[in-house]
Amino acid sequence: MILQTLLEGFYDLIGLILQGFSIPQMPAWVTTTLGDLKTYLLSGYSILGCFVNLNHLKLFLPVVIVLANFERTWSLIMFILRKIPFVGIE
Amino acid sequence: MFSIGTFTISNAETVFPYTLPAWDWANGGILSFDNSGDSPDFNQQFVYTYNRMIALTDTYGNLDGTKNYRILVNFNPTTTISGTNTNSSCKVEYQLIVGGKVYNFGNSTWLYCDVSGVNTDYIIFQGVVTDTVLPAYSYTSGTRPTYSRTLRITDFSYNIIETEGISNPDLNQVNSSIEDGNEIAEDTNEAVTGFFDGFFGDLFDTIYGLFIPEDDFFTDYFNDLKTLFNNKLGALWYPAQWLIDFIGQIYNTSSSVTTTIPFPDIEWDGVTILDGSNVRIIPEGFEDFQPRIFFVTDIIMISAIFMLLQQKIKEVLEH
Numbered sequence: 001m002i003l004q005t006l007l008e009g010f011y012d013l014i015g016l017i018l019q020g021f022s023i024p025q026m027p028a029w030v031t032t033t034l035g036d037l038k039t040y041l042l043s044g045y046s047i048l049g050c051f052v053n054l055n056h057l058k059l060f061l062p063v064v065i066v067l068a069n070f071e072r073t074w075s076l077i078m079f080i081l082r083k084i085p086f087v088g089i090e
Numbered sequence: 091m092f093s094i095g096t097f098t099i100s101n102a103e104t105v106f107p108y109t110l111p112a113w114d115w116a117n118g119g120i121l122s123f124d125n126s127g128d129s130p131d132f133n134q135q136f137v138y139t140y141n142r143m144i145a146l147t148d149t150y151g152n153l154d155g156t157k158n159y160r161i162l163v164n165f166n167p168t169t170t171i172s173g174t175n176t177n178s179s180c181k182v183e184y185q186l187i188v189g190g191k192v193y194n195f196g197n198s199t200w201l202y203c204d205v206s207g208v209n210t211d212y213i214i215f216q217g218v219v220t221d222t223v224l225p226a227y228s229y230t231s232g233t234r235p236t237y238s239r240t241l242r243i244t245d246f247s248y249n250i251i252e253t254e255g256i257s258n259p260d261l262n263q264v265n266s267s268i269e270d271g272n273e274i275a276e277d278t279n280e281a282v283t284g285f286f287d288g289f290f291g292d293l294f295d296t297i298y299g300l301f302i303p304e305d306d307f308f309t310d311y312f313n314d315l316k317t318l319f320n321n322k323l324g325a326l327w328y329p330a331q332w333l334i335d336f337i338g339q340i341y342n343t344s345s346s347v348t349t350t351i352p353f354p355d356i357e358w359d360g361v362t363i364l365d366g367s368n369v370r371i372i373p374e375g376f377e378d379f380q381p382r383i384f385f386v387t388d389i390i391m392i393s394a395i396f397m398l399l400q401q402k403i404k405e406v407l408e409h
Contacts, residue, residue: 011314058341064395
């Protein structure tokens with residue numbers, strides 16, 4: 001209920017902010033090009049999947065991201081913990 | 091309610107007379123094995139049924155078939171086992187036979203049974219003895235194994251109470267009170283446990299619902315959010331949408347042994363020189379090769395993660 005209310009409030013706030021916006025869509029040739037690029041990248045990823053187990057890769061990738069950015073991850077965790085009063089972390 | 095008499099064997103040395111092969115009831119018995127031959131293997135089980143008929147005429151008379159009775163029986167069994175070169179056990183099941191109907195004591199040494207419609211002047215107390223005799227661990231061929239088991243029944247007593255109709259108001263009242271008490275206890279137990287189950291169940295559901303929205307909420311929410319951004323931000327939103335779709339497709343792609351590289355047609359001046367084709371990276375017949383490749387690459391990935399972890403630990407400790 002609390003989370004739902006917060007998220008819905010955020011949605012309403014974003015809608016209110018963007019009320020006056022009406023930016024045109026991306027030109028078709030750009031979307032086509034980017035679509036082709038995505039297709040090529042996914043084809044390369046599939047070829048990689050012949051040699052690397054993609055299920056394991058998807059498992060290891062978040063671990064690598066967290067480890068490689070350990071300082072930032074630690075700061076984020078501590079930032080969240082400091083917001084909880086009864087934990088008592090200053 | 092009235093008692094029609096009690097039959098008791100009070101002398102501990104007195105036992106029921108019975109007839110068993112190679113068995114002396116008064117002194118127990120010895121079962122011996124003539125196993126002086128070659129084979130040390132023996133596995134003997136002796137099942138004996140002994141019984142004693144108890145005449146009711148001595149104390150009361152016949153059981154009346156038109157009346158209801160409750161017969162209570164108590165006794166004290168003593169079993170003594172001894173022997174040489176044997177591992178043995180003795181199990182006894184006691185029974186009471188009234189008017190041809192068998193009431194089992196099981197392992198208990200007391201029993202009550204409700205009897206009705208029986209016209210008889212005797213009851214039978216019966217024991218089914220099962221002796222199991224196995225060779226001892228140290229038994230060797232040529233050593234004579236012996237087994238001795240003595241079973242005595244002492245302090246046997248029985249009591250017969252007429253429980254018919256209103257002539258037994260006290261017993262009926264007691265039974266009724268017990269049943270009422272059981273019902274009250276059961277109702278109370280259900281009420282208490284039901285209250286706590288319901289209370290804590292509702293409490294947990296409420297707390298859970300307080301923080302965690304319904305299952306489909308996030309899916310609908312993010313779809314609505316993407317639609318809002320797409321409508322309002324247009325071209326600015328497209329790169330983010332492209333990235334979200336790309337990550338989603340990456341996440342949903344799994345390794346396949348049939349992955350192909352597509353080669354397009356090669357044309358020159360409108361004439362197809364070479365037809366396009368899809369070439370499998372792992373050719374047919376070499377599918378079993380892929381798990382071995384995966385094994386090697388898994389080791390490489392795990393090693394790389396551990397090296398990264400070591401590096402990060404080193405950095406943290408140095409700072």
